Amino acid sequence: MNEKFILLACGSGASSGFMASSMRKEAKKRQLNLKIKAVSESEIEEYINDIDILLIGPHIEYLENELRETTQDKNVPLKIIPQKIYGRLDGKAALDLALENITD
Numbered sequence: 001m002n003e004k005f006i007l008l009a010c011g012s013g014a015s016s017g018f019m020a021s022s023m024r025k026e027a028k029k030r031q032l033n034l035k036i037k038a039v040s041e042s043e044i045e046e047y048i049n050d051i052d053i054l055l056i057g058p059h060i061e062y063l064e065n066e067l068r069e070t071t072q073d074k075n076v077p078l079k080i081i082p083q084k085i086y087g088r089l090d091g092k093a094a095l096d097l098a099l100e101n102i103t104d
Contacts, residue, residue: 005035006098010057013040022091058083077101
């Protein structure tokens with residue numbers, strides 16, 4: 001698999017940073033070639049042309065429609081990380097969610 005770029009976004013980038021770290025550990029265990037980065041929602045546009053999927057924290061779900069307009073034009077899937085996964089910082093489940101939705 002070619003390197004895939006997973007972008008996580010939350011309000012400030014802090015909580016998504018913990019999730020990204022957990023996902024990177026899981027990706028390393030699986031020996032997957034992934035770039036996983038966390039940003040604040042205001043930084044998404046800077047990365048939109050380079051990512052394979054955008055995952056957003058459940059606490060910014062209110063931005064979903066606005067973000068879908070941005071991602072649709074770039075053919076980038078957008079998924080909201082379920083609260084159950086996000087709250088536990090379950091990197092395995094979040095990584096599975098991303099991988100299930102990345103298109104080749």
